[in-house]
Amino acid sequence: MLDRVRRAVRRRRTSVAVVVTVGPRQVRHLGVCLESLAGQDEPPSEILLCPWGGVGPTDLRGIEGVRVLLPNETANAARNAGTTSASSDTLLYLEANEALEPWALATLVGDLAAAEDTLSGRGATLGARLWRAKSAPEFLEAHGRFGQAALDAAPARELADRTTRDTDSTWSTPFGTVPAACAEIGEFAWMLAGLTNPDVLVRVLCHDAGAFLDDLEHATAGETTAFAQAVSTALDTLPRARHLDVPVETRLRLWLVAHGHAAAMSRFTADRWFDEGQFPTRLDGERLLAVLPVPGVDVPDDVFEIRPRLEVSLRRVRRDGHLVRLTVFAACRWIDFAAHPPQFRARMAHARTGARVALTPESRPDRAATRHFRQAYQNHDAAGLEIAVDPNWLTLDGPWTLEIGLSVGGVTLWGRATDRDARGSAGLPDVGLSGRASFDSRHGFRIHRGVKPEPRPEPTSAPVVSAVELGESIVLHGTTPADFTLELRNGDWRVPARVTTNGRDFTAVVPLRHQPWELSARPLPSGTWHFAWASASAHGDLPIPRDLADQTPRERLTRSHRIRLVRGLRDQILVDLAAPLREDELGPWAQARLRATYAATTAPLDPNLVVFHSYAGSGTTDSPRAIFDEMRQHRPELRAVWGVADHSVPAPVGSRPVLIRSRGWYDVLARAGTVVTNIEMNRFFRTRPGQRLVQTFHGYPSKAMGTGLWRAKNFSPLRLESQLDNTARQWTVACVPSPEMELHYREQYGFDGTYLNQGYPRDDVLVGPAAESLRELARDRLGIAPGQNAILYAPTWRDDLATNYRAAPMHQHLDVARMAERLGPDHVVLLRGHRFHHPPGSGARVLDVSAYPEINDLILAADVAVLDYSSLRFDMALTGKPMVFLVPDLVDYADEKRGFLFPFTNSAPGPLVDTTEQVIDLVRDVPALTAEWAWAIDEFNATYNAWQDGRSAARAVDLLFPR
Secondary structure, eight states, rough: HHHHHHHHHHHSOEEEEEEEEEOOTTTTGGGHHHHHHHHHHSSSEEEEEEBBOOOOOOGGTTTTTTTTTOOSSHHHHHHHHHHHHHSEEEEEEEEEEOOOOOOOOHHIIIIIIISSSHHOOOOTTTTTEEEGGGGOOOOTTTGSSTTTTOOOOOOHHHHHHHEEEEOOOOOOOOOOOOGGGGGGGGHHHHHHHHHHOOHHHHHHHHHHHHHHHTTGGGGGGGHHHHHHHHHHHHHHHGGGGGGSSHHHHHHHHHHHHTTOHHHHHHHHHTTTSSTTTOOOEEETEEEEEEEOOTTOOOOHHHHHHHHHOOEEEEEEEEEEEEEEEEEEEOOOTOOOOTTTOOEEEEEEEEEETEEEEOOEEEEEHHHHHHHHOOOOSSGGGGGGGEEEEOGGGSSSSEEEEEEEEEEEEEEEEEEEEEEOTTTSSSSSOOTTTEEEEEEETEEEEEEEEEEOOOOOOOOOOSOOEEEEEEEEEEEEEOOOOSEEEEEETTTTTTEEEOOOOOTTTTEEEEEEEOOOGGOOOEOOOOOEEEEEESSSOEEEOOOHHHHHHHOOEEEOOOOOOOEEEEOOOOOOOOEEEEEOOOGSSSHHHHHHHHHHHTTTTTOOOEEEEEEOOOGGGOOOOOHHHHHHHHHHHHHEEEEEEEEEEESSSOTTTTTEEEESHHHHHHHHHHHHEEEEESSSOOOOOOOOTEEEEEEOOOSOOBBHHHHHHHHHHHHOOHHHHHHHHHHHGSEEEEEEEHHHHHHHHHHHOOSEEEEEEEGGGGHHHSTTTTHHHHHHHHHHHHHTTTTEEEEEEOOOOOOGGGGGGGBOOOOOOHHHHHHHHHTTTEEEEEEEEOTBBBBOOOOOTEEETTTTTTEEEEEEOOSSEEEOOOOOHHHHHGGGGOEEEEETTTTHHHHHHHBBOOOOOOOGOOOOOOSHHHHHHHTHHHHHHHHHHHHHHHHHHHHOTTSSSHHHHHHHHHHSSOO
């Protein structure tokens, strides 16, 4: 019956209306969304733009091929307007910051739309996204004050994972900002008190109440009382058995509010701000309870109860003669297997008759299992199992499903393998000629008796790899029909292989080291690398044969890397390179143990040990490097350690590298007399009595920071205190560029410790005697020809676009490709993203220098800079070179985004422009630009850079390490 329905759907063209809600802060992403809709394999029948929250028709004017509806106050009111205005059979709800894959609509209205539940109008598979017009929901308007509220259910996220691409876009509330939910707490309380449907109540309590709990400190006493009454009513209305459907931390916070402990709830929320849902648990007979103490409040055990759930992940599938051997990880993530040893059973169950064949699982303890479940307080080494299956045991034709049973403490659970390592042999399971293997997240791993296995692909002209050796180099053996070249690649990085042939046999050796920009040789950086081959007639990624795929994943720890050989999702050979951390240093469980040991350290401090830390270990640069160089020259008896993210970051001569997150890292942080850093330390760090934390920062103070920035992000008083506890209250010395700048740090951080206030050490080289020779060396390394005009484009970090605390897309006000095309070969663009930007690839006459290790080299190599709000202008000005400021969103940035400590226009010694064309016209004639703005740069340096005389590092070392 279902097959006939699918065929009927495919024969009849389903019309699709895409309802796009456009809220505050989402307009900027709309272009990407609409481009993705225009590029669909099967385009939508109609597109409706539904503005809300202050977005008006004028913000959306000039867009062709869409209907723009009248604005509404809330996102859900906008969705309802789109629903009633659409004339198509099917409605797809999107946010303006989402983009669809090209095949998404064809898939949705094809295979997915033909699912039984969607055709009947229930829409469970696709959540709140795709609906038949006749059964589309009416969204609660008060519930839609926040753009993500109605679409945040797990099924909707599943749909997004399958059909939307990662556009690095933000929701209406920027990442890191606490939604100002209390402005709507009255409407939410009214809505919540009126809900009676258990399913709706669970969804609202799980996905929407959290924003109001997070922001409750900002509510008035009356609002808090009304909210507490509504929560109490909701909890009383919800059947007791359904309480376990609400996550335990949310349930605890709701209980505290409902029982008059709002202040304790806010304290609990602030204390667990960055705990990422991790907590200890205990077993009480058959009951699994979270250990989440709330000081001064007696909370009943029922509130802490967790419904145990078995999770099974298929890790490997390999053939062993007539047997198929399966490696699985099976655990209840909230039960500590170290404290409660598990017992396992396994079986294959026939899907049609219920017949079962018992299997014998063999214990294979594996630390990777603990890493897989990512728990800080629960160990799952004992979750590793190997299970042998002979397909001949399965006597009935049809699908047989793997099922795993777990008994631990008083808990007994059964489950299927609903997860797998798709980049290993589990992603390409082979059970031989007696059947076919399959996997999906609903049925898990299955063996289909009586079904022929899928034919193996025909051989291609690509080399065929038969064996791979992992070490300081990767060695591949195989056969090839023709001579070929081979490279190991990751983005713009290229490492050529040395290929030797003997007849049809070949051996390829790829060293896991390179020499970027003609700098010193170093191990390759962490990341996923692939092999690209090319012959005279063909090229492509190096495919992974079935026999080799059956061996994946394979791992090897070397001096330089942790290497993991995996299968790519397009059946290619991939190599994951990571820092060579040991097994007892990897994952949340291991890190929690190391941090506990660090916190308990009582060993004496070593005053001669100095730890340097720059940009989370991604480089050995900035002011910490300048201080190190000066210290090494004048205090050589001091021992220096540099924290590095991996061994692609070489430690300077005269120092020792220590991998961040290693046991050695925690040890030196605990024992060092002085720690010098240019960013905030991780939150576990606490400055010990007698220890010094020197905070150098990494840019001139010009943008909002500290409590001013945090208040703009709607942080509550308790969150502000937490931030200060983890930042300024750990500093002992702060490095600022001038005495005048101290005021900002005293105001914004309340820091009353020692200030180094006579210049930034990092800028010494820009005004030093070696500046000209360093410029020539840098230009030579970068391949900038004599006479070429080098344009440094370095946009700033955008808090409002951030996708996490250390990632944001690069803002694209400047059309770099167009500028390069217009300027021609006499110019080269140096594209420098912020350390948190995802760098784009390089193009013609555009050199991506985002990974170049030293920003000062780029400043010296450049002839002109194109900036926005970056503090790099303070460094660039020291060279006297001109700058162009591309700031079309200046008013918006100053008023609604990051903001400034002092007016931007008073600290931008160059032309302020709005368009790429204006930038091109200005940078085309650098001498004229230099002459026009030389006076402004001189005044700027006199105002802001008076202490930058090339001696800042010397003054810092004299103060920190007096002789």
